[in-house]
Amino acid sequence: MNLPKELRYSEEHEWVKEEGDNKVRVGITDFAQSELGDIVFVELPEVGSEVTAGEPFGSVESVKTVSELYAPVSGKVVEVNGDLEDAPEKVNESPYGDGWMIVVEMSDPSDLDKLLSAEKYEELVNED
Numbered sequence: 001m002n003l004p005k006e007l008r009y010s011e012e013h014e015w016v017k018e019e020g021d022n023k024v025r026v027g028i029t030d031f032a033q034s035e036l037g038d039i040v041f042v043e044l045p046e047v048g049s050e051v052t053a054g055e056p057f058g059s060v061e062s063v064k065t066v067s068e069l070y071a072p073v074s075g076k077v078v079e080v081n082g083d084l085e086d087a088p089e090k091v092n093e094s095p096y097g098d099g100w101m102i103v104v105e106m107s108d109p110s111d112l113d114k115l116l117s118a119e120k121y122e123e124l125v126n127e128d
Contacts, residue, residue: 001125002030004096008112009121012054012070015096016115019103024073024112027100028060028091031125036062039091042084044069044101049077051104053111058101060091069101073111079103 003009008016013032017025033039041061051057051071058069081100084090091099106112116124 001034001122002096003118003122005118007096007118008072008115009118009124010070010072010115011124012072013125014070014072016072016112017096018112022075022106022109023078024104024106025100026072026102026104027095028069029121030095032067033092033095033099036060036067037064038062039088042088042091042101044080044084045077047077047080051075051077051102053108053114060088071104072115073104073106074108075104075106077102078105 013029015027015029019025039060039062044058053071053074055071056068057071060067060069080102
């Protein structure tokens with residue numbers, strides 16, 4: 001399982017990469033995409049939407065199931081990965097690269113303090 005150390009992780013299997021200017025890039029983890037199987041559709045919010053930490057912001061549909069995506073931080077969506085509309089498989093192929101989902105301008109940067117380190121996230125998924 002690939003877990004980049006510089007990222008932070010939510011218990012709902014999203015990753016967060018700090019990008020400066022109070023912005024973070026969000027996607028789902030390698031563990032999540034492997035559990036879901038082949039992703040066939042991704043539903044994401046519109047740019048300008050508000051997201052709330054712990055609340056759903058979209059969904060991913062795989063050949064096995066449909067899963068909600070949960071916002072790891074609160075704030076405004078300032079960018080959406082439109083490539084996933086035509087190529088949802090990028091989430092499987094590159095969950096930490098081309099498979100990113102949204103960029104959020106955080107309303108409360110302390111949300112980051114509630115997220116897990118790579119080590120803590122690994123402990124979480126190994127308990128399942």
